[in-house]
Structures are given as C-alpha cells and as structure tokens.
Amino acid sequence: MEKKVYLIENLDCANCAAEVEAKLNTLPEVKEAVLTYATGQLRITAEDPDSLLPLLQKAARAVEPEVAIRPRDASSQPHSAEHHHEHGHDHEHKHHHDHGHEGHEHGEEEQESPLPLLLGAGLFVLGLILEALSLKWVGLFCYIAAYVVLGAKIVWTALTELVRGRVFDENFLMSLASLGAFFIGEYPEAVGVMLFYRIGEYFEDVAVARSRSRIMEAVDLRPEVVTVPDGDGVRQIPAAQAKVGDTVLVRPGDRIPLDGVVVAGTSRLDTAPITGEPVPVPVGPGDAVTSGCVNTSGQLTVRVEKPLSESMVSRILDAVENAAASKPKIDRFITRFAKVYTPVVVAAAVAVAVIPSLVDGNWNYWVYTALSFLVMSCPCALVLSVPLAFFSGIGAGSKQGILFKGGASIEAMAGIRAVALDKTGTVTKGEFVVQEAQGREDLLSLCASCEQFSTHPIAGSIVAAAKERGLPICAPEELEELSGRGIRARVNGLTVLCGNEKLMAENGIDPAAFHPAGAGTHVLVAVDGKPAGWLRIADTLKPDAKDAVARLKAGGVTPVMLTGDGAQSAGQVAQAVGIEQVHARLLPEEKLARLQELRQQVGPTMFVGDGINDAPVLSGADVGAAMGTGADAAIEAADVVYMTGSVDAIPESLAIARRTRRIAMENVVFALAVKLAVMLLGLFGHASMWMAVFADTGVAMLCILNSIRGQRAASGR
Numbered sequence: 193m194e195k196k197v198y199l200i201e202n203l204d205c206a207n208c209a210a211e212v213e214a215k216l217n218t219l220p221e222v223k224e225a226v227l228t229y230a231t232g233q234l235r236i237t238a239e240d241p242d243s244l245l246p247l248l249q250k251a252a253r254a255v256e257p258e259v260a261i262r263p264r265d266a267s268s269q270p271h272s273a274e275h276h277h278e279h280g281h282d283h284e285h286k287h288h289h290d291h292g293h294e295g296h297e298h299g300e301e302e303q304e305s306p307l308p309l310l311l312g313a314g315l316f317v318l319g320l321i322l323e324a325l326s327l328k329w330v331g332l333f334c335y336i337a338a339y340v341v342l343g344a345k346i347v348w349t350a351l352t353e354l355v356r357g358r359v360f361d362e363n364f365l366m367s368l369a370s371l372g373a374f375f376i377g378e379y380p381e382a383v384g385v386m387l388f389y390r391i392g393e394y395f396e397d398v399a400v401a402r403s404r405s406r407i408m409e410a411v412d413l414r415p416e417v418v419t420v421p422d423g424d425g426v427r428q429i430p431a432a433q434a435k436v437g438d439t440v441l442v443r444p445g446d447r448i449p450l451d452g453v454v455v456a457g458t459s460r461l462d463t464a465p466i467t468g469e470p471v472p473v474p475v476g477p478g479d480a481v482t483s484g485c486v487n488t489s490g491q492l493t494v495r496v497e498k499p500l501s502e503s504m505v506s507r508i509l510d511a512v513e514n515a516a517a518s519k520p521k522i523d524r525f526i527t528r529f530a531k532v533y534t535p536v537v538v539a540a541a542v543a544v545a546v547i548p549s550l551v552d553g554n555w556n557y558w559v560y561t562a563l564s565f566l567v568m569s570c571p572c573a574l575v576l577s578v579p580l581a582f583f584s585g586i587g588a589g590s591k592q593g594i595l596f597k598g599g600a601s602i603e604a605m606a607g608i609r610a611v612a613l614d615k616t617g618t619v620t621k622g623e624f625v626v627q628e629a630q631g632r633e634d635l636l637s638l639c640a641s642c643e644q645f646s647t648h649p650i651a652g653s654i655v656a657a658a659k660e661r662g663l664p665i666c667a668p669e670e671l672e673e674l675s676g677r678g679i680r681a682r683v684n685g686l687t688v689l690c691g692n693e694k695l696m697a698e699n700g701i702d703p704a705a706f707h708p709a710g711a712g713t714h715v716l717v718a719v720d721g722k723p724a725g726w727l728r729i730a731d732t733l734k735p736d737a738k739d740a741v742a743r744l745k746a747g748g749v750t751p752v753m754l755t756g757d758g759a760q761s762a763g764q765v766a767q768a769v770g771i772e773q774v775h776a777r778l779l780p781e782e783k784l785a786r787l788q789e790l791r792q793q794v795g796p797t798m799f800v801g802d803g804i805n806d807a808p809v810l811s812g813a814d815v816g817a818a819m820g821t822g823a824d825a826a827i828e829a830a831d832v833v834y835m836t837g838s839v840d841a842i843p844e845s846l847a848i849a850r851r852t853r854r855i856a857m858e859n860v861v862f863a864l865a866v867k868l869a870v871m872l873l874g875l876f877g878h879a880s881m882w883m884a885v886f887a888d889t890g891v892a893m894l895c896i897l898n899s900i901r902g903q904r905a906a907s908g909r
Contacts, residue, residue: 198263207362210530309390351367369564418431426441452483518597538566585851627710640655646679687720752773762776816832862891
C-alpha cells in the first residue's frame, strides 16, 4: 500500500469536505482517504494512488461539481492551497521571482471577487430607499436585480445538487429560505438575508485562507533554489536537485537550505525557527548545521549531508501535514453529529411551518419562522471550527519547536494526568562532566595526560575539564588501555593508574582506601602503587528542568522518573528537580510495566524519552514524547517531538493541548447554543431571518476567529 498527498481545490465549506471524504472512502480501490479542509490536502492510501486520480476526481465531483484534485509535485514548493512563501530571509527567492513562480501556480485558489457583493449591496440599499419613497414597484425591481446578482449562483448550485439527490446542502437551504421569503412578500428580508450570507461566506473564506497560510508559512521553510559554486562564480539550482556531497553557499541573511556540515567560513546561526532557542549559535568548519536556521553574520560554504526530502525543513512540514490529517475523536464525532443534526432541524422546520398554521391559520408567520430554521440548520460552524482549532494548536506548537504528530495526539495530551520522564538526555543533558576531584593537587592534570588519547566519553570529559581549567596536559612516555578497567601510563616518570576498582585490585591496591562519595561514575587514581585520589563524573541537569517540573505540578500533573540508571544517581537528579517518585535500574520492558501501574493509579500517562531503548514504552504510553536531540527510533515511535530538547517544552505542550481542546469545545458549545437560542426565539415570535443568518454564517466566522486566537495565544508566550 502506498500513501500519497494531493491538493484539493474549490471546496465550498468544511461540511462539503467531510462529504467528499466520506464518498472517496466508499471506493473499493481506496483503503483510506483523509481530506483535511484546514490544509487543503487529500491523503490517499491505495495500491497505486496516481492511477486512481480520474476515479477520485469523478467521485469527488459527484458530491461537489467544482472540486479539482491535483497531484502535489514534489519539486514545487507550496504544500497548501493558499500557501504563499515567506521571502524574509531567502535571497535566493528574490532571484527566482523572474521565473514566474511556477511552483506557486499550482494549488493556488483564486479568492472570490467582492464586486458582486458590492453591486448587490448597492441595489439592495437603492431598493430600500425607493420603498421608503413609496416607489414600491421600482424598489421591487431593484430587489429582484440584487437577488439575481447575489443569489443566482447559489440557486443554480442548489438546483444541480437537488438533481443529484442532495437535499440538505447549504445552497439548497439558503435558496429555499430566501425564495420562500419572496413568496410571502418579505422582499427586503429575502435579499438582505442572501447579502448577509454571501458577505459571511466571503469573510469566512478569507479567514480560513489566512489562518491556513499563516500556519503553513510558519512551518514551510524550504528553499526553492540553492546557490552552488560554479568555477569563479555561482549558479542557482532547484533545491530538490541538490545531492549529498554537493557544496552550497549560504550568505548572511539566508536560511540554511539543507542539512549539512560547514566546510568553510564562520558565522552565528539563529536556530529559533527550528529549536526555539533565542541565543545565536556560533558555527565554523566541521560543525553540523540544520536547515531552516538563519545565517546571521558571515558567509558559509556547506557540504550537503541530506537531500531536501530528508532535511529538517521537510521533516517539520511533513510532521505538521500528517498531524493535520490525523483527526481527533471530537472532530470525527462532530462530522457524524452534523449528519444527524441537519435532517432533524429540517424536520423541525417542516413541523413548525405546518402544525401551528393548521391550529391558528397564520401561515405567513409560521412559514417565515420555518424558513429561518432552515437558514440556521447548516452545520458549517460546527464542522469547520473543530479541525481549525486543532490545526491552530499544531501550528502554535511547531513555532515553538513542538511537533505534534496529530490532532489525536493533542486531544490525548489534553487529558494527561501523569508524566513519566527518562533521566539521561531528558532531565539531564546526557553529557558527562567532572563534578568533583579529591586527592593530590595535580590529580586532574595527571588523569587528563593519561586519558587524552582515549575515545571513551568519560575520558573526553576529564580532558575537557583539564583544558577548561587551563591545566598542563603532558604526553605520556608509556600508555596502555586496559579494556573495561581503565588506563596504565607513565607520565613525567610517574606510574599512573586511572580506572575502576577492578584495575586497583589487579595492581594490589585496596579499592576501599579511596572512599569515593556522591552519585555518578568514579575514576580512582593511583600513583606509583599508592592511592592518589578520585574524580567524580556525572551527567549535568538541563537548566530548565526544575522550573518545568514545578509547572507540571502546578498544572495538576504528577511527574515520575523511570530510568535504567542506578538508584543513587537517579535519586539525586530527581531530588534536584523536585520529582518525588523514582523507579531506577529498569529494563525497557520493566519501564512499560511501571507505566501501566502509573496509568492505573493516576490516569492517562505520557512518557518522555530519547533513547532507542525507549521506543517500546513510547509506543505503549497514552502519549509518547521524544526529545528531538535523541535517537531516530524514539522520534519515530513518539506522538510528539520536542525539537529543542528542553524540559520546559513538556508543560508548554500540555498547555497548548489543553487550550486547543478548550477552544474546540467553546466553538461547539457556542455554535449550538446560539442556534438553539435563535430557534427558541423564532418559536416565540421574536426571531427574524437576519438572526438566523447570524446563527449560521456569523457563528462560523466567530468560531474561526476563536480558533485563530488559540494559535496567537500559544505562540505569543
């Protein structure tokens, strides 16, 4: 089975998108179709999706005649229908403008012109003035002209949909209601309602397009072209054509186009777009650089290590798109709910028109009330606002280096009651540092002289500590590395042993004579057969770990440490950051067992890790989160990835998830409450069709703005 992404255009509304998706899923050749209205994308899982394109097009047009499905050309840049590139830092974009932006042409929808709305509004106002001047027949002519300008397209669409057997289409509901108002003599209302509806639809389209492009611009940092050296000069080639091993030039102000290694030049990189880290990072020859970061000062020559499809900028974009396509339970529930809700409201409208009229004979009044019921029955506000809220949450997270792998992940995170943290690489940096040296004065210098040629991480930390303190490091006269025990060397005429207890015991030195203290790894040192002291080497805490744990507790979440490290080391780290529950010396399967216990005791549990050994427990948790600085296997198995590797991203992601779910629920409750209130007002004789249009289009507008507020609130921290 193959998964393929296509662009889908000319969708009128979120409800129509849900219907197209349902239709495509009925095709026997299609294993799964996921249509994401928020990103304008269609994901098809099938044996050969490209060969099914005509079939998909035909099925989609059976529901929505104007819909177009296009392949997403890998070499062209936009990943969303309304996407426009951000040219802020990319000099190469400026050179590329002359080529007509072929990439931008596909997938861009023409925004509907506001001219018919303005003309219709003018005729409507003229009709009102003429009616006030008692020129009723001329006024009626203006109303009819205004209605044709504003409503002809909607009425025609309604008729074609009716032939296809789609009765509960919003075009049909609006046409029936406005023509019904004409029939009962409410001419200004018939035109006004259509005008208000069209204006609402126009602003709704603009708001969706803006939120969509804002989010996609924030995460689509891919270059269109890259600059490569060519003899004495330079030339530009499409970014997708750059191969591993090619060299590219990155000028000051440009983004790093592809993941690679600096071969020439020094500069500082603004890594905030990728990691959220505000302090620029110095880079020089030999340093790895990540695509999407901005080169702030010097010119760099970078050797490409990963092609565009595998570079960080593409991985982030894919993660956001996959996330948007993964629908949370609330999203699926609302789509199902809308299918029941609309027919129920239409049935209620028929009952309101007929039953009271038979009792009191006031057909005009009750038909008018029933028509207003029809206007408000369109479920667009419901079907649109929930996925848009989740999409905004995904965008807000990605701006802060938090990659949610789906709306379902956000929904699950909103209910998390406990967070289980791995120690090394999650709470700590995973870097060995000399914490303490006890013994003779030149102990660290002697050790560094012995360890300078070893590749062991502990040896590296000893040499780094000596260099940091400016201590002399001598070349040993003799050197022997003893696997699993340590090093025997001759330095300045002294025989030096650096290693563990086993090494000391083998050389007739009592390990008990050293009395090492504190958590971590101890390196014992003997000089000329006598104990000379010890070094304590331990991992360092991440600077934000303590604050992050405090934020988790303040949010009512229980932090727990699950680690494979020793009890003493784990206990000290946990105590330093404020974690009370610690489970140490755990194998991967034991971590999973502890996680299940925690879930039973506290509730839904998230696990945060970074190693290959964490992959099973990441998959087994309610939500698995991986540090982006960790192993690929962990990142693959996780539901959310913290690109920054910072512990503070954990409470921040939970806050975004809770805020997102709250906004989605606010939208649903608000939409239903307004519709219900207007229906009740109608029954008691206080509602007009104007109110009904507000209950449909106006509410959809407010829900969209509320969803965008979620994106701004989260990113404005």
